Amino acid sequence: MTELIKEQHLLDSLTSAFKIKGRVIRDRRVEVFADKKMVSGILLFAKKQLGFIHLAHMTCIDWIDENKFELIYTIWSPIEKIHLFVKTKIERENPEMENIDSIWDQANTYEREIREMFGIQFPGLIGEQDFALEDWDEMPPMRKDFDTKKYALETYYQRPGREDAKDVRETISERSGTKVPDFAKKYSREK
Amino acid sequence: MIREKETTLYLGPQHPGITGNMMVKLKVQGDTVVKATTHVGYLHRAFEKLIEQRNWLNAFTLLCRFCVPEPDPMELTYARAVEELDNREVPERAQYIRVIVMELARLQSFMLWYAGQAGSAGLYTLGQWSVGDRNYILDLFEELTGGRIYHMYIWPGGVRRDVTDTWKDKVLKTMDYLEKRQDDYNQLMFDNTIFQKRAKGVGIVPKDKAIEWGVVGPPLRGVGIKSDVRIDEPYEVYDKLDFEVPTAEGGDIWARALVRKEEFRQSISIIRQAIEKMPKGDYYNKVPNPMKWVVPEGQAWAKTESVRGEIGFYVVSNGTNKPYRVHAKGAAYTHGVTVLEKILPGQNIADISFIMNSLGVCPPEIER
Amino acid sequence: MINDKDSQKIVDYIQNFARKQSLFVMAYGTGCGAIEIPATMTSRYDAERFGIRGAATPRQADVLLITGYLATKTLKRVIRVYEQMQEPKYVIGFGSCTINGGMYFDSYNTINALEQYIPVDVYINGCMPRPESVISGFVKLQELIQQGKADNGKKYRENLEWYRTNQKKIIKNWKMPDYNW
Numbered sequence A: 001m002t003e004l005i006k007e008q009h010l011l012d013s014l015t016s017a018f019k020i021k022g023r024v025i026r027d028r029r030v031e032v033f034a035d036k037k038m039v040s041g042i043l044l045f046a047k048k049q050l051g052f053i054h055l056a057h058m059t060c061i062d063w064i065d066e067n068k069f070e071l072i073y074t075i076w077s078p079i080e081k082i083h084l085f086v087k088t089k090i091e092r093e094n095p096e097m098e099n100i101d102s103i104w105d106q107a108n109t110y111e112r113e114i115r116e117m118f119g120i121q122f123p124g125l126i127g128e129q130d131f132a133l134e135d136w137d138e139m140p141p142m143r144k145d146f147d148t149k150k151y152a153l154e155t156y157y158q159r160p161g162r163e164d165a166k167d168v169r170e171t172i173s174e175r176s177g178t179k180v181p182d183f184a185k186k187y188s189r190e191k
Numbered sequence B: 001m002i003r004e005k006e007t008t009l010y011l012g013p014q015h016p017g018i019t020g021n022m023m024v025k026l027k028v029q030g031d032t033v034v035k036a037t038t039h040v041g042y043l044h045r046a047f048e049k050l051i052e053q054r055n056w057l058n059a060f061t062l063l064c065r066f067c068v069p070e071p072d073p074m075e076l077t078y079a080r081a082v083e084e085l086d087n088r089e090v091p092e093r094a095q096y097i098r099v100i101v102m103e104l105a106r107l108q109s110f111m112l113w114y115a116g117q118a119g120s121a122g123l124y125t126l127g128q129w130s131v132g133d134r135n136y137i138l139d140l141f142e143e144l145t146g147g148r149i150y151h152m153y154i155w156p157g158g159v160r161r162d163v164t165d166t167w168k169d170k171v172l173k174t175m176d177y178l179e180k181r182q183d184d185y186n187q188l189m190f191d192n193t194i195f196q197k198r199a200k201g202v203g204i205v206p207k208d209k210a211i212e213w214g215v216v217g218p219p220l221r222g223v224g225i226k227s228d229v230r231i232d233e234p235y236e237v238y239d240k241l242d243f244e245v246p247t248a249e250g251g252d253i254w255a256r257a258l259v260r261k262e263e264f265r266q267s268i269s270i271i272r273q274a275i276e277k278m279p280k281g282d283y284y285n286k287v288p289n290p291m292k293w294v295v296p297e298g299q300a301w302a303k304t305e306s307v308r309g310e311i312g313f314y315v316v317s318n319g320t321n322k323p324y325r326v327h328a329k330g331a332a333y334t335h336g337v338t339v340l341e342k343i344l345p346g347q348n349i350a351d352i353s354f355i356m357n358s359l360g361v362c363p364p365e366i367e368r
Numbered sequence C: 001m002i003n004d005k006d007s008q009k010i011v012d013y014i015q016n017f018a019r020k021q022s023l024f025v026m027a028y029g030t031g032c033g034a035i036e037i038p039a040t041m042t043s044r045y046d047a048e049r050f051g052i053r054g055a056a057t058p059r060q061a062d063v064l065l066i067t068g069y070l071a072t073k074t075l076k077r078v079i080r081v082y083e084q085m086q087e088p089k090y091v092i093g094f095g096s097c098t099i100n101g102g103m104y105f106d107s108y109n110t111i112n113a114l115e116q117y118i119p120v121d122v123y124i125n126g127c128m129p130r131p132e133s134v135i136s137g138f139v140k141l142q143e144l145i146q147q148g149k150a151d152n153g154k155k156y157r158e159n160l161e162w163y164r165t166n167q168k169k170i171i172k173n174w175k176m177p178d179y180n181w
Ligand code: SF4
Pocket: B065, C031, C032, C033, C067, C068, C069, C094, C095, C096, C097, C098, C102, C103, C126, C127, C128, C129
């Protein structure tokens, strides 16, 4: 573990400053799990004190079985060359998360997208309600319980002929009257 | 001074100067932009949702369409994230092939940039030259992968097909040709007074704000900050190759153009080195049955360098044959929204498409 | 003499001949196929040999090239663009996305068959079509024009009701000026 000194040191300084758990994933990757309320504090601390000045990305995962949303903030320190993941889980009902676009201006874009795609509210977020969609009145589409195929089938005209393209090999063999060779059968998508 | 009334102006989505299908809503006073708001989503086709419906390898057909001008970094980044989850080794030969493919992709994207950047300044000859020459690179891709634009060539565990010696020779020949041609491009572009006058001092990204706004790639190197994923977090065999990361001062369009001009050279040199050093051996660490391949549970983040800057993929697996969540962040995601909105005020309307081209705004990458 | 049938034929022939030799293509990249358009227009494939070249605004364009998938947000703009174009106007559907949805058949935000919303003259299949097939699609369109079969502008005008119902099914917030020809 000698190579991971830098990472371990970072983790220690974070866990001593806040009461959080975390781990070193591998070289250049450290993650911490924080409570919803502490996230902005950790991010601000990491940015101002530890040199994590670049917000590399921010995303949301819908853990529908747990009934939780997981928010992940990935920040990067150009000096230490480490990625720090700050992860937090929030409730799926009336989800709300702190707005961090005062820390990074660019977070505004991510938050607008997450608000639209997952329905998470960020109080005080400036910007239009619509990001990529327009006049969307269904459930936020990136949630796991939104069935995009069903919606597409119901909304858009389907040109006939698509359904027999399920397995190309079988369709071709049906049309040409030949048999699917055995070695090809094991790649069939139907089973 | 006469105060002019503020007018609202919609630039796009149908506008020949916009770099793709997006809209910039402007508040203008006379010819000067007062406030800019970008509207994206004209190309939103729900990639991330669709990838969740496909299996791990089928996702590749969607992935390369994330950003049209340069599809290969997307494949590589996703493949690297999946490899990390699956602990899959990549043979060294495959790593060299990947580097060559990535640099070829950079080159063809630079040539599109030459055309776009010059075209938005009214220099149409350069576009005819560089886009015409770009076909030589696409021919190489076609021979290697079967596709001109989309390749689906890089897979978890390696690449799909081996390279042949004749292909390598062709690559070297093309590199010689492009090296010569780049002098012509540069003469048309950098020696041109119109271009110099329009590029210098326009579209300035302030150095102290750059990282905060999420500027990456050539625009960041254009303000004098040396940052490149290939050096910061070397992937594949970039640490075994000898290349420079150019920087320039000023943060304007001119500085970004200088950076790209030099990177073009570096890419050619990287390809030459990689072809020379490529070892013999395996090119693919085979994935079991692509239809039923299960990737162990976990989360991984991988990033690579594209022409526009860093590209990152966050891939989550819940231990099934389908990705649970894939999130892609391209450089244009910040360049096209935050950065553009911040630097447009104060600029002329005529310079907008010029600035967009130099920032590398790629709408399909923003809304996905 | 001027009203006699045969001379009308000659006039039509000349008119169609002239039309087919100068196709001004609307510069609107609606999908990822747009990346092959520069290649088609520039030196190697040089579509200008066939009289195909770009036009910046809908009023000056003859051909609307739908280069791939159409998000519903774009569909609204495409309809607007199409209605502003002057007749005779032609539409080319470019890529399998316009034909049956292509790889986005199950996406909640892209339409699956273009001719339900605006009339299409020629489809070019492929994902994405190569410049050669783009040119062959244009040549096919030229044939249709020469034969006088490409009159979809009229078809759209006459079946406006049907198209409008289809369009409004997808575009929920129809806030567009009604175009009168
Ligand atoms: S047909 Fe293929 S290339 Fe064309 S828009 Fe659709 S996905 Fe893109």
